Amino acid sequence: MSLSLFLLCLWVVVAFVMAAIPSNDKHWRRAYVLMALGAPLLAFLIWEGGILMGLLGLVVGGLVLRWPVRYLVRWVKRQMGISG
Secondary structure (H helix, E strand, O other), X not given: OOHHHHHHHHHHHHHHHHHHOOOOOOOHHHHHXXXXXXXXXXXXXXXXXXXXXXXXXXXHHHHHOHHHHHHHHHHHHHHXXXXX
């Protein structure tokens, strides 16, 4: 197992531990921290494992951070004038 893949697995475990701890702001601060750590991790994963591993990491990150991804999609749709 490569170092980048190990770090991605560790990131997922940390994300689930952080989600298990109660929060007053509906976990948004923790989501920001995970995004800030995930972006360089994704770049490292692409650099070390290639584009397919990077896509795998992007999918995993999207599954873990599903609410920020939903809000991003809604915002992009609003900006483009797409209703629905």
